[in-house]
Amino acid sequence: MSRQTALWALGAMSGTSLDGIDAALVLTDGEEVFEFGASRYRAYTDAERKVLRNALGHWDGPAVEEATKVVEAAHIEALQSFETSDIIGFHGQTLAHAPDKGQTLQAGNGMVLADALQTPVVWDFRTADMKLGGQGAPLAPFYHFALAKRLGFTDPVAFLNLGGVGNITLIDPSATSPEADGACLAFDTGPGNALIDDLCQQRTGARMDKDGALVRAGRVHEDILEQMMASAYFPKVPPKSLDRNDFSHWSDLVAALSDADAAATLAAGTARSVALALVHTERPPKRMLVTGGGRRNPGLMVLLKRDLPCPVVPVEDHELDGDMLEAQAFAYLAVRVFHGLPTSAPGTTGVAAAVGGGQVSRPTA
Numbered sequence: 001m002s003r004q005t006a007l008w009a010l011g012a013m014s015g016t017s018l019d020g021i022d023a024a025l026v027l028t029d030g031e032e033v034f035e036f037g038a039s040r041y042r043a044y045t046d047a048e049r050k051v052l053r054n055a056l057g058h059w060d061g062p063a064v065e066e067a068t069k070v071v072e073a074a075h076i077e078a079l080q081s082f083e084t085s086d087i088i089g090f091h092g093q094t095l096a097h098a099p100d101k102g103q104t105l106q107a108g109n110g111m112v113l114a115d116a117l118q119t120p121v122v123w124d125f126r127t128a129d130m131k132l133g134g135q136g137a138p139l140a141p142f143y144h145f146a147l148a149k150r151l152g153f154t155d156p157v158a159f160l161n162l163g164g165v166g167n168i169t170l171i172d173p174s175a176t177s178p179e180a181d182g183a184c185l186a187f188d189t190g191p192g193n194a195l196i197d198d199l200c201q202q203r204t205g206a207r208m209d210k211d212g213a214l215v216r217a218g219r220v221h222e223d224i225l226e227q228m229m230a231s232a233y234f235p236k237v238p239p240k241s242l243d244r245n246d247f248s249h250w251s252d253l254v255a256a257l258s259d260a261d262a263a264a265t266l267a268a269g270t271a272r273s274v275a276l277a278l279v280h281t282e283r284p285p286k287r288m289l290v291t292g293g294g295r296r297n298p299g300l301m302v303l304l305k306r307d308l309p310c311p312v313v314p315v316e317d318h319e320l321d322g323d324m325l326e327a328q329a330f331a332y333l334a335v336r337v338f339h340g341l342p343t344s345a346p347g348t349t350g351v352a353a354a355v356g357g358g359q360v361s362r363p364t365a
Contacts (some may be wrong), residue, residue: 001222002185005029007338008037010085010119011331012075016095016164016244017193018052019207020044022327023077031177033146039042039324040345042078044070055095057245059105064095071108076116088113089334090123099135111361113275118363122334129344133350136296137241141169141348142336143329145178151318158285159315160304161326162294164194165242166270169348179345179354185281187238188350190273191247195266198240198251203259208293213292215299224253228269234276235258239350264299271303278309290313292321312320333358 006029021044025037039333044052055067065329071093079088090113093105105199110123126136144159153173160168166189193208200206200214209215228250233240242278255264276283288312294300295314304312315322333343337358345354 002029003034006034007086007335008084009087009331009335010079010082011089011327011329011334012079013091013326013330014071014075015326016094017172017197017294018044018049018164018282019293021074022324023078023082024250024324024331025082026328026331028146028332029340030341031146033150033332036321036328037216038082039321039327039349040081040186041149041323042074042080046076048074049134051167052093052095055107057096059096059103062164063065064105064107067095068107068109069123075113077112079117080335083292087334088119088121089122089330091125091330092123094244097137099130099137099241102130104130104136110359114361114363115365120360120362122337122358122360124359125330125333125343128355128357129349130353132352132355134240134349134355135241136349138167138169138186138188138348139333139344139357140167140326140329141179141184143332144169144170144176144344145173145175145184145269146332147320148173152177152272155286156283158288160189160274160288160290161328162192162270162292162300164192164197165189166192166242166274166294167241168274168277170283170285172283173234175185177217182347184347185238187240187277188242189277191250191266191270193297195242195247196263196297199254199259199262199266204258209263209297209299212297212299214260215267215297218258218260220268221254221257221261221265223270224265225268226255226273227253229276232272236278238280239348241349243260249277267297267300268303270300271307272310275307285310287311287314289318289320291315291325295322327341334356335365
């Protein structure tokens, strides 16, 4: 394809950290990324965040219905401020994810957004993958591959997303396409920011460890860290993915520690889990680009640099926007769906064969 087949796609992402909605425009043909457009962040209110938290882990019922209304209304508000787009990629809000059972739930109906915004909406990205035996996550790797190509990398490189859950994409930029054998290996690494955010919320009332103050002030308790690393998840061969609450027992392990020591020990667990992820690749990355909220925690970044065998840098070092990269990914994936291209492959989700996910909903009026 080419620039002549490119669309301005508007992607929206609301992650497991439950902080708010990222929205961003990308000009792409579903293969190359030609331009980055405007972006916007729309924070959830405290009341909205409470509704979403109450629905976490639920598959249906009143809590899910209320959360769905919040997700749809907030996304419409966030997206209607953009002047124009050809297509929208809408991820929705993950409330529950059980890949071993073939189940996942993202709150929000794309048809509601299509009618409200009068623009075609691609949504429900995970179901098709899971029906073919995939984990349904992570879904950003094909976009990471496109970015590696855009940046001109030739050596193996990794993108590490530290949202509520951590996930990594290990990329061979010499491959011809993201679905090619060996092009991408992607999986969830372990907890990202979720447990640190929860700790701050419960103990200090803050939504996060702002500027990494707690992590930097604390001491890592190595005995507890060793218990954290005993999880059977880490040696498990990919494909693999996580629900936000799969490592909630870590919170119990640090319950008796001071606020700072608990945060530092949780952060050390995140960093160590990323280091353990590299065991699963035959070609370690020459550099690691960090995106997501975790890159803004200096304490966590120090721990990553200590534990990893390659340079670790925020994606901004390569003139990318780490706040909007996930939203851009769903804009990119929406165009791939529109053009009938795969959105996941055996190396990214463990799906039986490369598959294109996503439903396309067009305005009814």
